[in-house]
Amino acid sequence: MRWLHAILLILLALPAAAEGPLRPGLAQVDLARSSIQAEGRDRGRPRPLELRLGLSRPVPYRVYFLDGPPRLVVDFQEVDFADQDSGAMPGRDLVPALRWGRFRRGWSRMVMELPGPYALRLALQTPARDGAQGALLSLRIEPVEQQGFVTRGTALSALWDLPEPVLEGDPALPRDAGDERLRVAIDPGHGGQDPGAQVGAISEAALMLGFAAELAEELSRAGFAVTVTRDDDRFIPLEQRMTIARTAGADLFISLHADALPAGGAAGLSLYTWNQQANDRATRELALRHDRDDLVSGLDLRGADSQVVDVLMDLARTETQPRSEAFAKFVVLELRRAGIGMHRDPMRGAAFSVLKSPDIPSVLIELGFLTDAGDRANLFDPDWRVGTAQAITRAIGGWAQDDAARAAVSRK
Ligand SMILES: [Zn+2]
Numbered sequence: 001m002r003w004l005h006a007i008l009l010i011l012l013a014l015p016a017a018a019e020g021p022l023r024p025g026l027a028q029v030d031l032a033r034s035s036i037q038a039e040g041r042d043r044g045r046p047r048p049l050e051l052r053l054g055l056s057r058p059v060p061y062r063v064y065f066l067d068g069p070p071r072l073v074v075d076f077q078e079v080d081f082a083d084q085d086s087g088a089m090p091g092r093d094l095v096p097a098l099r100w101g102r103f104r105r106g107w108s109r110m111v112m113e114l115p116g117p118y119a120l121r122l123a124l125q126t127p128a129r130d131g132a133q134g135a136l137l138s139l140r141i142e143p144v145e146q147q148g149f150v151t152r153g154t155a156l157s158a159l160w161d162l163p164e165p166v167l168e169g170d171p172a173l174p175r176d177a178g179d180e181r182l183r184v185a186i187d188p189g190h191g192g193q194d195p196g197a198q199v200g201a202i203s204e205a206a207l208m209l210g211f212a213a214e215l216a217e218e219l220s221r222a223g224f225a226v227t228v229t230r231d232d233d234r235f236i237p238l239e240q241r242m243t244i245a246r247t248a249g250a251d252l253f254i255s256l257h258a259d260a261l262p263a264g265g266a267a268g269l270s271l272y273t274w275n276q277q278a279n280d281r282a283t284r285e286l287a288l289r290h291d292r293d294d295l296v297s298g299l300d301l302r303g304a305d306s307q308v309v310d311v312l313m314d315l316a317r318t319e320t321q322p323r324s325e326a327f328a329k330f331v332v333l334e335l336r337r338a339g340i341g342m343h344r345d346p347m348r349g350a351a352f353s354v355l356k357s358p359d360i361p362s363v364l365i366e367l368g369f370l371t372d373a374g375d376r377a378n379l380f381d382p383d384w385r386v387g388t389a390q391a392i393t394r395a396i397g398g399w400a401q402d403d404a405a406r407a408a409v410s411r412k
Contacts, residue, residue: 030054036091117149185245192235197260267372268343275349
């Protein structure tokens with residue numbers, strides 16, 4: 001129910017003047033519902049602090065600390081601080097300084113200087129209470145010794161792997177201003193030191209690179225803008241694949257795979273959207289394979305799944321997840337129309353890291369399994385590949401229209 005509530009909240013709280021069908025308007029800060037509070041009596045030493053921020057709707061955010069001087073940084077995607085004076089924040093005098101503003105396209109930042117080193121104890125974004133609309137972000141931090149002070153560069157920030165902030169007005173915007181085309185990020189799975197599934201001389205990495213190029217061509221021909229996460233046999237960590245898509249301003253993310261499953265594993269094309277709870281055996285097996293490349297690179301992010309990360313991911317996904325699932329349905333529909341064989345249960349959920357993007361609808365397509373002779377034949381059949389690429393292209397067109405229509409309805 002909490003899930004449903006959050007979705008409704010997002011739909012209800014969308015401001016009327018959204019910028020475009022895929023970009024709902026910015027969240028607003030409500031200072032009347034915001035405050036900084038200190039716990040206990042002031043004895044001249046740092047005290048536990050609680051920051052509360054009233055927002056007009058839930059937003060994805062991340063929290064981390066920086067040193068020199070110690071400060072808490074909260075990045076939001078995206079909050080409109082323009083009309084709010086940080087000096088008017090209740091409890092502002094409890095900290096040495098408080099600043100906020102937009103720091104790069106799509107992101108705004110709040111910086112709270114701290115009287116010493118702190119650690120994050122709680123990060124929670126909940127629906128607003130007492131009949132108010134929107135969301136309430138609560139952060140509780142407690143003083144720690146200097147050696148316990150964990151600053152950016154840790155696993156927590158690595159999980160996001162966002163590019164470093166740039167100054168506002170940076171001319172190097174990755175997406176051409178005025179380019180209104182839907183931008184699709186195509187992610188050929190694996191690459192470089194991680195060849196993916198291998199059957200004889202065939203590697204999944206090479207096969208997906210080829211199919212990605214064919215799909216990219218179909219998409220360009222149909223008038224879509226395309227970004228690929230790799231266009232050669234190169235190793236790219238999973239989180240970075242999402243970052244590439246995000247930096248390019250992608251509206252949709254499609255990861256392409258053709259993995260191996262042990263004998264008896266089901267065959268046929270299937271689509272995966274994010275589902276943390278998915279745990280059937282084949283899916284677990286695939287998750288291990290997909291996530292292996294991060295282990296290969298020595299960057300094991302599984303330990304970074306802190307409560308904080310989970311919370312912010314869940315929140316962002318309440319908005320994005322239905323859109324990912326809607327896209328997967330369009331793909332199934334178009335593949336069926338094209339007479340392309342699929343797994344008997346083609347739409348599934350999985351906790352694949354590459355689907356974790358909280359802000360871009362993301363789908364992973366297993367085009368087939370290299371371990372299956374029939375699937376292998378398809379993957380090497382130019383007609384099958386063209387038919388599949390065209391069906392996916394039509395699905396993107398159908399989904400984009402549907403998605404824009406839904407966004408328009410939810411703004412009314
Ligand atoms: Zn794969």
